[in-house]
Amino acid sequence: MELVILGASGFIGSAITAEALSRGHKVTAVVSRPERVTPQAGLTVLGLDINDTAALTKVLSNKAVVISAFSGHAQQDVKGYYVAAFNSVYKAAVAANTPRLLVVGGAATLKLPDESRLLDSPDFPAEYRATAEGAAEVLQQLQQQSDISWSFLSPAAEIFPGDKTGQYRLGQDYLLADQDGRSRISTGDYAVAMLNEAEQPQHQNKRFSIAY
16 A cells, blocks of 8 residues: 655654564655655655645655644744645645555543543643644544544653554544543554544544553
8 A cells, every 4th residue: 555654754653664564564754854765665754844734735645544643843933834734634635545544643532531632631731732723723623624534643641762562442522541540652652543533544534542
């Protein structure tokens, strides 16, 4: 299968790229700094501004799945950049007749047992708020459209660099936690869940979540 991964050199994007290549898929990695990606078999690296919708549309054409894993963490206006860039991605995917759009989402919009969102917790970290609010807007946008088939994968409250174990739980709109109240997942297992969804869709036009 031919995949396009946007933000392929990032924290989560790099794990998704590695997992896709390990499964024998052909990957086009769209990044802002191509020198950060090590060349290897099955991987095509493109340096491209994803806000260039016309250029991105050409890249997405004839690709089976697009995985959006970019973030705006390095930008001055994190939320503004993220929302605007995702709008470009969305328009390009629709114009290219992309069969599936998979989105790396955040945990902040997941619900707690009292039905409130993690984002609305009084102790939600201020440094992550802009990214979380941007992801919330993107999720709402996806839920209200019918132009493209999509899935939005929210990680646990803590996602950390780590190998895959294959032992995790999937949920939907509620934050998953273990018996000790911890909500954690490795980047390796997150990538496994994302590629499983790419290969065998189980959550079309839905948000789903993952944790140990």
